[in-house]
Amino acid sequence: MIQAIIDEATIQRLRAMINGVQRIAITCHKSPDGDALGSTLALCHVLRRLGKEADVVTPDMAPRALEFIPGVRDIIVFTKHEARARRVLADAQLIFCLDYNSLHRIDRLGELIEPLTTRRVLIDHHLDPEDAFDLSISFPEASSTCELVFRVLMQMGLLRLMDRHAASCLYVGLLTDTGGFAYSCDNPELYEILASIMRRHIDRVALYNKAMNTFSADSMRLQGYAINEKMQLFPEHGASLITLDKAELERFNYNRGDTETLVNKPLAIPGIYWSVFLREDADRIKVSCRSQGDFSVSDICARYFNGGGHENAAGGEFNGSIDEAVQVFYQVLADLFPDIHPQQQPTTNDNNEEQ
Ligand code: 5GP
Ligand code: MN
DSSP states (O other): OOOOOSOHHHHHHHHHHHHTOSEEEEEEOSSOOHHHHHHHHHHHHHHHHTTOEEEEEESSOOOGGGTTSTTGGGOEETTTSHHHHHHHHHHOSEEEEESOSSGGGGTHHHHHHTTOOSEEEEEEOSSSOOSOOSEEEEOTTSSOHHHHHHHHHHHTTOGGGOOHHHHHHHHHHHHHHTTTTTSSOOOTHHHHHHHHHHTTOOOHHHHHHHHHSOOOHHHHHHHHHIIIIIOEEEGGGTEEEEEEOHHHHHHTTOOTTTTTTGGGGGGGSTTOOEEEEEEEOSSSEEEEEEEOTTOOHHHHHHHHSSOEEOSSEEEEEEOSOHHHHHHHHHHHHHHHOTTOOOOOOOOSGGGGGGO
């Protein structure tokens, strides 16, 4: 039995909101991942089948590796189709906010949405949602926003509109936000949701391979290089640090998404229970953290890296050089483990020659 965890009053209000409008915009966070894209595209597809004019608007492009998700090509990308994105948001009578908890997570889309009086509906599983939404469906204990979209559809009696296309989108989000059903997936109801998705005859093997096990040759080589030459282990702290600077990324023809699962890899090593990855992007250092068990990386990202996320998967940004970001990492070690004194290790690849 899949329980109705969203209270009935919320479902009633959502039903009334949807019934009362025709034009609906659906947004997700920047650098959209499988869950952000899967949840927005599934909801969009169902709303269209319901007869609504629905559109997905994202702050920036989907990574190439996720272009296989059904409907991705229809997305209105703010950084690419700015005028159209502005028009769709201005014309929308209802705005869905999926897989983010704060308008800051959607960059300039947030500035666009904030002054609008259009009603906003949050469907999300991040901790501590902002009080910026007219209706909030926030369950940090949920595996994914895709799980929540399924539950919303179920409780609204709309599962009959979840066809193969929508089910495929939801499957991708469930799959990617649980690392291929490896974590955040202990709720038995998830497998009942999965059963319902499977009944739509999705091409599960193809979706799995595309979502979890497809990398370009450059990406494979970049990941191999990062693990072989850049992974620093701090066994006493249970920690791993990987950094990649611009020159290293360029050497491997880096494309967005190429380092997507890299931060998880060190967690395979016995005794390593948290992992930090620092990547030098054009205008900032992108921080990604993963952990196992009770060790929360969302606190670390919130406190040190202007970010947040989930207990075991979080991220943030650092304004400064990659070396400065590494110093912040050492500060985290010192603050969390005051009795252990790590040896500073070389951070750039050219230092390897000195070893
Ligand atoms: P990733 O490491 O894959 O970029 O992100 C992991 C998790 O942390 C995701 O759930 C994502 O929403 C969250 N996250 C990533 N970057 C940021 C950020 O800059 N700010 C906040 N608040 N959360 C982030
Ligand atoms: Mn998510």
